[in-house]
Amino acid sequence: MKRFVIVGTQWGDEGKGKITDFLAQDADVVVRFQGGNNAGHTVVFDNQKHSLHLLPSGILNPKIVNVMANGMVINPKALIEELKKVNNYQLKISDRAHIVLPYHIDLDGANERSKGKLNIGTTHKGIGPTYTDKAARIGMRMATFVSKTLFSSKLKKLIEVKNNELLKYDIKPLSYKKILNEYQVYANEIRPFVEDTSVYLNRAIEKDLKILFEGAQGVLLCLDHGTYPYVTSSSPTAAAVPLNTGIAPWLIDGAIGVTKAYTTRVGAGPLPSEIEGELAEQIRITGNEFGTTTGRPRRIGWLDTVVLRHTKRVSGLTYLAVTLLDVLTGIDPIKVVTGYELNGKVIDTIPAEINDFSACKPITIETPGWQEDITKVKTFAELPKQAQVYLNLIESIVGVPIGLFSVGPDRNQTILLKKFVEEQS
Numbered sequence: 001m002k003r004f005v006i007v008g009t010q011w012g013d014e015g016k017g018k019i020t021d022f023l024a025q026d027a028d029v030v031v032r033f034q035g036g037n038n039a040g041h042t043v044v045f046d047n048q049k050h051s052l053h054l055l056p057s058g059i060l061n062p063k064i065v066n067v068m069a070n071g072m073v074i075n076p077k078a079l080i081e082e083l084k085k086v087n088n089y090q091l092k093i094s095d096r097a098h099i100v101l102p103y104h105i106d107l108d109g110a111n112e113r114s115k116g117k118l119n120i121g122t123t124h125k126g127i128g129p130t131y132t133d134k135a136a137r138i139g140m141r142m143a144t145f146v147s148k149t150l151f152s153s154k155l156k157k158l159i160e161v162k163n164n165e166l167l168k169y170d171i172k173p174l175s176y177k178k179i180l181n182e183y184q185v186y187a188n189e190i191r192p193f194v195e196d197t198s199v200y201l202n203r204a205i206e207k208d209l210k211i212l213f214e215g216a217q218g219v220l221l222c223l224d225h226g227t228y229p230y231v232t233s234s235s236p237t238a239a240a241v242p243l244n245t246g247i248a249p250w251l252i253d254g255a256i257g258v259t260k261a262y263t264t265r266v267g268a269g270p271l272p273s274e275i276e277g278e279l280a281e282q283i284r285i286t287g288n289e290f291g292t293t294t295g296r297p298r299r300i301g302w303l304d305t306v307v308l309r310h311t312k313r314v315s316g317l318t319y320l321a322v323t324l325l326d327v328l329t330g331i332d333p334i335k336v337v338t339g340y341e342l343n344g345k346v347i348d349t350i351p352a353e354i355n356d357f358s359a360c361k362p363i364t365i366e367t368p369g370w371q372e373d374i375t376k377v378k379t380f381a382e383l384p385k386q387a388q389v390y391l392n393l394i395e396s397i398v399g400v401p402i403g404l405f406s407v408g409p410d411r412n413q414t415i416l417l418k419k420f421v422e423e424q425s
C-alpha cells in the first residue's frame with residue numbers, strides 16, 4: 001500500500017500514535033484529518049515519551065512532511081505550545097481547517113454542565129462547539145485567521161454573537177481586545193505553515209509519495225457510525241479521509257485498524273464488555289490506562305469483536321494492528337465478546353438506539369491465558385502458544401488479517417507480520 005489510513009477500531013486510545021510512528025519510518029507524508037487536541041497520541045522512542053495532541057505523529061521525524069488537513073479543528077494556542085516541544089520538523093496546515101477559539105471551550109463546559117448526569121464526558125477542548133459553528137457556517141477558518149486584514153473584523157463580529165450565547169449560561173463576556181492581541185501573535189507564528197494542503201497532497205500523490213493518514217479517536221466515537229450521542233463531533237473512519245483532506249476516494253489503498261488486545265473507553269456511554277473490580281484495576285495499572293489528554297482513568301473491557309466487525313464494515317480494514325498484548329500476561333482465562341443478547345435475542349451488530357445498546361448483554365467465549373513475559377518477543381513464533389491462539393482467534397472472528405502486533409510502548413517492541421508499505425523505488 002502506498003496511501004493508507006490508520007483507524008482506531010474501538011473508542012480511541014488504541015495506540016494509533018505508536019503504530020503511526022512505527023509505520024511512518026517508511027512514509028514520506030503523515031496527515032491528521034479530523035479532530036483536534038481532544039486526541040492524545042503517545043509515541044515512545046529510545047525510552048523518551050512524547051505526547052502529541054494536535055501534531056501528526058510523523059513530527060518527530062525530520063524527513064517526513066506533516067499535514068494538518070481541512071477536517072481538523074485547531075486550537076492555535078495549543079498548537080504553539082506543542083510546536084515548542086519539537087524541533088527540526090516539516091509542517092503544512094490547511095487554510096480550510098477551523099479554529100478553536102476561547103468561547104468554544106467555554107461553551108463546551110457550559111453544554112456539558114447543562115446536561116447534568118446525561119453529559120457526554122467530553123474533553124472540554126471546545127471540539128463539539130467548533131464543529132457546530134463549522135456546520136452553522138459561522139466558523140473561523142485558518143485562511144481568515146492568518147489574514148492580516150480580515151481576522152480582526154471577523155473576530156469582533158463572532159465575539160458579539162458568542163458573548164450573547166455565553167450570557168445565557170451566566171458566563172462572563174469575553175474581551176474582544178484581549179483575544180485579538182493574544183491571537184494575533186499566534187496567527188503570526190502559524191502563518192508560514194498555512195497553505196492549500198489539498199493541492200499539496202494531490203501533487204504528492206502524482207509524485208507517488210507514500211502517505212499515511214492518521215485517524216484520531218476511534219470509529220465507535222464517529223459522529224455517524226459511533227455510539228451516538230456519546231461520540232465526538234467528527235468521523236475517524238477511512239471514509240472521512242477524502243472529504244477531510246481534499247483527495248479522491250479511490251486514491252486510498254487501504255486501512256490499518258489499530259485495536260487494543262482488550263477494550264477501553266473514556267467518557268460516558270455504554271461499554272457492553274466492561275469489567276470492573278480487581279481485574280479491571282490490574283489492566284488499568286499495567287496498561288497505564290489513564291487519558292493522555294485529561295488524565296481520567298479509562299474504563300476497561302474484554303476485547304469486543306462485535307465492535308471490530310462493525311468497524312470493519314463501516315470503515316473498511318485491510319489489516320489489524322493489535323497493541324498492548326503484553327498487558328494480558330498473567331490473566332487466565334481471557335474472554336472475548338462474540339455477540340450480544342438484547343431482549344432475549346442474540347445479535348451481532350450494534351443497535352443504533354443508545355438505550356438498546358445499553359441493554360446489550362455480552363456473549364463471551366474463553367481462551368487460555370499465558371504467564372510468560374512477552375515484552376522482548378521479536379517474532380510471532382516466540383510468543384507462548386496461548387498468545388498465538390489468542391491472535392489467531394481475533395483474526396478468524398473479525399475476518400481481517402493481523403499485520404502487526406506490539407508487546408510494549410517502545411517503537412522497537414512492534415512486530416511486523418506483513419510488509420504493507422511498499423519499498424522505496
Ligand code: IMP
Pocket residue numbers: 011012013038039040120121122123124125126127128216217221230231232233266267268
Ligand atoms: P470531545 O471529542 O471532547 O467532544 O469528547 C466526546 C467524547 O469523545 C468523549 O467521550 C471523550 O472522552 C471522547 N474522546 C475524544 N477524544 C478522545 C480520544 O482521543 N481518545 C478517547 N476518547 C476520546
